[in-house]
Amino acid sequence: MRRLREEHDGRGQCDPKIPATSIPYVDATGKVVYLTHEGHVLNVDGSLRVAPGASDSGGHGIGDGREIPSVALNHGVAVFTMRKTFAECMLERLFAIKWHDAEAFYKHEPSRVELMSEYLRRGALWANELGGTRKWPFFDIAERIAPSVQVPPELSAQLQTYIEQNIGGISTEYACHAALRWATLRDTHQKLPDLEDPFEPLITLYERGGEIIADETRAFDFGIQSVRVRAWREHLSSEPCTSLDPAALDALDAEKAYRRNGIWRTT
Incomplete structure (x- = not known):
């Protein structure tokens, strides 16, 4: 995960605004975003993309027609669940x-x-x-x-x-x-x-x-x-x-x- 974050940060290191514990993943548009344990979705520059529980007028968060993944910690491992369109x-x-x-x-x-x-x-x-x-x-x-x-x-x-x-x-x-x-x-x-x-x-x-x-x-x-x-x-x-x-x-x-x-x- 660390390597993924470095590859998608132009300076070879994580933006200081992105918590070290955040989890990177690639959305449907090919962009890397980060999910914090508080439920925030951040862009690579650390700016807020989606707040916890927030959605657009259609009720979704990430731009692939699905809601942002919900995350839960299972023995320290983040488990994602993608919801249906x-x-x-x-x-x-x-x-x-x-x-x-x-x-x-x-x-x-x-x-x-x-x-x-x-x-x-x-x-x-x-x-x-x-x-x-x-x-x-x-x-x-x-x-x-x-x-x-x-x-x-x-x-x-x-x-x-x-x-x-x-x-x-x-x-x-x-x-x-x-x-x-x-x-x-x-x-x-x-x-x-x-x-x-x-x-x-x-x-x-x-x-x-x-x-x-x-x-x-x-x-x-x-x-x-x-x-x-x-x-x-x-x-x-x-x-x-x-x-x-x-x-x-x-x-x-x-x-x-x-x-x-x-x-x-x-x-």
Whole structure:
């Protein structure tokens, strides 16, 4: 390690601002950086690159699309753990969804109704930010922001194979691809508009009961309740429809229980 530090310091010695106990490693851009035991990431000149727990707007630290490695000492040896990219995490979430879960479909109807409304609200805000959209309610926001950013081919192929085996609706297929591309855009660390994640309500909705497809009246039918898709401008609002906190969503579902005869009763 000492030799590595000397090779990448123009004077053949460590910058005095870099603690002797810091650990060098090469990031994805080929640059040597140093990780201190306090969790700081330093450049070769000793300047601070990333503070402990700090990240950019995308939630990452080092510029390869991954978070900075977390470090722990195991009998005096530093152990690094690299975390997955946003795109990899999105793919795992999609693969874990039970797309045809009838029990969850009815159990979580109240929260799914609110989550769809929240997705439409957030989507409308992004459409407004980007000057409108012809495709609605699902549109590729990442493509509008950065057309050159593409999903890694291996991830795109995995998703398409999974969709063909598990998902029936064309609109759901499009939404999943758009969500994965959005996650890929987040991995680039590009500065984005100060708006909430557009796809999180939709993915959470899928996780709480599977696929939902709009009918011929452009309404998402959740059983007793439905959400009608209006022109995107009509969904604009600064007020959230619901919290995405799992406990809050569970509490919303717990307010009412569904019976097979279609009657709601307070629990």
